[in-house]
Each structure stands twice: as C-alpha cells, then as structure tokens.
Amino acid sequence: MIPEMPTELSSFLYSVLVQAAIFAVIFVIACVLYLLYVVTALWFIPYPRWREATLHSYLPLMALARWGRFRWKHPDCFYWVLPVRFDKGDVVVQGIPTEALYWNFTYYIWTELNSSISSENIKLDPDGGFTVCFGKGSPKGGNFIPVRQSARFGVLYYRLYEPAHVFPNYLPRVTVGGREISPGGTL
C-alpha cells in the first residue's frame, strides 16, 4: 500500500512546479524578445559598424544554424563582420592591408561557402590601398566578388589569421550603392 502524500505538501509541490513553469515561460519569452532585439538592431540601425564576431551571435539565423550544425570560433583567427544589404547596389570595401599573416574578405547569407579575395591574391591600388567590390552584375574592377542573384541581406566577413595586433590596424570603409554604411578607420 502506497502511503498518501499529505495534502499540504502535495499542493505545495504543485504550486512550486507551476511557479517553475512560469519562470521557464518568462525565460523563453525573454529569449525571444532578445532575438527580436538583435534582429531589429541588426537590420534597422542606420549606420552599422564593423564588429568582432566573438561568438557569432550577431546574426540569430546563423547562430541557430551553427548550434545545429557547425558553430565555432577558432582561437587563431579573428573575424570582423558587417551586416549589409545586397539588394541596394554594389557593396564596395576600401581599405589598406592590415598587418597579419593572412586576411580575406567574403560574405555569407547563411553558412554557405562563397568566393573570397585574400591577402594572397588581392590587387592593390597604386597608393597601396585596395578596393573590393561585391556585386551581382558583371565584374567591376580587379577585386570583384560575385554575389548570388537571390541575395538580399548578408554579412561581410573580414577574416584575419595571426594578426600582428589584437585589432586590425585599419577597418575598411564600406559603401552600399554609393551610400556609406561604415566609415572605416582605426579603432
């Protein structure tokens, strides 16, 4: 015969469980609100800036994809990212080479593999700087990265291997359709 639990205790445990469930629901709602905040901040800030992708948490879709598949940051590599729109014209990146063993520029919409231009194959301007163009039309300039026709939103990646400093010595200027979205410069 199973002894019956005292009524007071069972009702207390029941209320504890209900309260814990309420906490869990509040927690989930807070997480959803945070994701909404990140999405909103990502796409509606008028002048986004380069930022370091320390945990790849800048783009919820990409973060979610990586939780389910591949999601990591390598300890020997720095990633600087900038959200951009590809449906507003060509994305043009202008800067100067940074001091690192290797660096490259590419873009992602999700977590796919796209073309890139790196310190190994970039064509420098006569003044020592570079201009990289991401576009959907025919190639423009020597450093052109073709963007998928369906691309609307995306993230530029500035990947640095073994940089000489903790930060790139110069973050490049970025324009979309001729409109400056990140002024570039030193940190």
Place this chain on the structure above:
Amino acid sequence: MNTTWQVLGGFLVRDIAAFALFALEVYFIWRVVVPAAIRLAYRHSVSHHQFERFDGSEGAGSNDLQYLATTYDCRRNDLIVSVRAPDALYWGIGVYGGYLRVLEGGHHNNRSVNIDPEGYFHMRLTLAPNQEGDCLDCRESPQGLLIFRILCAREDIKLPQVRVVPQGQPLLDVALTP
C-alpha cells in the same frame, strides 16, 4: 499581522523553491542537453576516429582553407593523430567540445608542434596532457570534434591517421610512421 507574514512567508518559500528548480532545469539543459544535442547533430555528419574532408559550406568556411574533421572519444584510451606536416601558409589542429568551442589547451599550429625527421607530426588526444610529445588536452570534454585546418595549402593534403592506444602509452611504443 501574523497571518500576513505567514502568507508572505509561504509565497517566499514557494518562489525560492520554484526558482531553484528552474535554475536546475536551465543548468541541466545547458550542461547536458545542449552538448548532447550538438554531439548528436555532428555525429551524423562526421565519421568517428576517421578524418573526412569538408569544404566549409556548412560552417561559413573559406575556399582558401581545407577542413579535415573527425569525432573523437578519449574517455578510456588516448588517441594519436599522425600526418605529414602540410606545406601551407598556416595550419592548425584543435579539439572542440560540446559547445563547439575550442577547449582550453586543445589547440596546436604549425609553429607549436614538433615535426619528426620524416616530416610527420604526432598529436596525442588525452585526459593526461602532461606527457612527452604534443598533446591536446581533452579533460574539459572527453568526447568532441577534432578539426585540422590548412590555410593556402601548396600540395595535396593527405588524411591524418588516427590510432587508439592505451592511456599513457609512450609514443615510442606506437608504430608512428603511417
């Protein structure tokens, strides 16, 4: 007054107990469920103790990089990974745990490994990292993902060989050259 305090005290006890239960749930999900789910996810796509090539298209990779990966389990044995050191601008090998972040003490690169006269390097994945040779410390996560990345390779990269050996077995006792 006495009744009010009794009611408030009851609420307080209930809320503290509920919050403790909730915190326990979150801790359990974060420490157990999430790593297990991630391990399950990549176990289906990555071979166990056998390197495979990946083009990086599932993980925001780069076309200048070659990715070789395998899952590992060194709970009962050590693993020794042997491969000819690639001719490349840079390469690195590291162990990634349940949150897919590199483990503390779990990374080596072309500047930090010892290369033998035949041009090979031998990396031990172990729970006891204070041993001779190059070791990757897996104490934080005895199971996980091992990734070998080669940047701007100047030659074809062969797949590394993985050998399961008893814990602490000296490198000299293992037939090293593949």
